Amino acid sequence: GALAGVVEYRNVTFAYPGAESPVLSNISFTARPGQTIAIIGSTGAGKTSLLSLLPRLYDPAEGEVLLDGVPVSRMDRADITRRVALVPQRPYLFSGTIEHNLRFGKTEATDQELWEALQVAQGDEFVRAKKNGLGSRISQGGTNVSGGQRQRLCIARALVSRPRVYLFDDSFSALDVATDARLRTALKGITADATVIIVAQRISTITEADQILVLDNGRIVDRGTHQELLETSPTYQEIVES
Numbered sequence: 319g320a321l322a323g324v325v326e327y328r329n330v331t332f333a334y335p336g337a338e339s340p341v342l343s344n345i346s347f348t349a350r351p352g353q354t355i356a357i358i359g360s361t362g363a364g365k366t367s368l369l370s371l372l373p374r375l376y377d378p379a380e381g382e383v384l385l386d387g388v389p390v391s392r393m394d395r396a397d398i399t400r401r402v403a404l405v406p407q408r409p410y411l412f413s414g415t416i417e418h419n420l421r422f423g424k425t426e427a428t429d430q431e432l433w434e435a436l437q438v439a440q441g442d443e444f445v446r447a448k449k450n451g452l453g454s455r456i457s458q459g460g461t462n463v464s465g466g467q468r469q470r471l472c473i474a475r476a477l478v479s480r481p482r483v484y485l486f487d488d489s490f491s492a493l494d495v496a497t498d499a500r501l502r503t504a505l506k507g508i509t510a511d512a513t514v515i516i517v518a519q520r521i522s523t524i525t526e527a528d529q530i531l532v533l534d535n536g537r538i539v540d541r542g543t544h545q546e547l548l549e550t551s552p553t554y555q556e557i558v559e560s
């Protein structure tokens with residue numbers, strides 16, 4: 319049968335509680351297993367808000383977000399969380415060991431799976447260099463690891479949970495270009511039949527995406543592959559040149 323993990327946004331409009339104007343207007347797109355969909359757009363365009371509707375951090379005012387054909391508004395959050403992993407723009411670690419942080423919600427993962435996830439996330443070296451390895455303690459909020467290390471641990475945590483859908487919110491922008499490229503190559507193998515949605519700042523992160531959505535002021539103004547957008551989208555050209 320068809321692989322699970324089909325994400326569909328259908329005419330979605332969303333305003334934050336209490337706000338007058340919507341931050342997302344009439345958003346429609348479909349992301350299928352095996353595909354990588356990229357979202358690009360200037361700061362405040364609504365990229366994080368768009369991702370937040372799938373795990374139901376918020377519910378849209380109009381339209382529907384569907385997971386495998388079922389509106390997420392009819393699913394409970396725990397069910398969605400089993401199938402969708404969001405790596406937030408500000409990655410969060412809790413007080414406990416690295417192992418606890420990686421296994422969060424996926425207690426049956428083996429140590430080998432943890433190391434594989436760390437390797438893909440380009441975080442295995444710094445964990446191995448720590449005296450207590452996976453048993454090293456993370457302080458509340460992850461303040462005793464660097465921002466980049468925190469990001470890699472949160473990417474690894476998502477990989478350990480083996481979701482059908484990955485949402486990466488700006489997870490690669492802080493990496494240097496070479497590490498970003500290595501990470502994404504490794505990621506391809508492990509996410510090959512999953513649905514991947516990437517919010518990105520850097521064009522090089524998304525040139526190979528199956529589809530790029532150009533978000534501007536809460537609307538999808540253009541969509542296509544990198545090559546198509548270079549030829550047709552002034553907004554995309556501006557981003558490329560910036």
Ligand code: DCP
Pocket residue numbers: 334337341359360361362363364365366367368407
């Ligand atoms: N906003 C809000 N309340 C929140 C979060 C955001 O009113 N709790 C507003 C601020 C922006 C708009 O929504 O005007 C879109 O915010 P996003 O965080 O979705 O924007 P991006 O993710 O695109 O921006 P960035 O690239 O800075 O992450």
Ligand code: MG
Pocket residue numbers: 365366367407487488
């Ligand atoms: Mg954002």
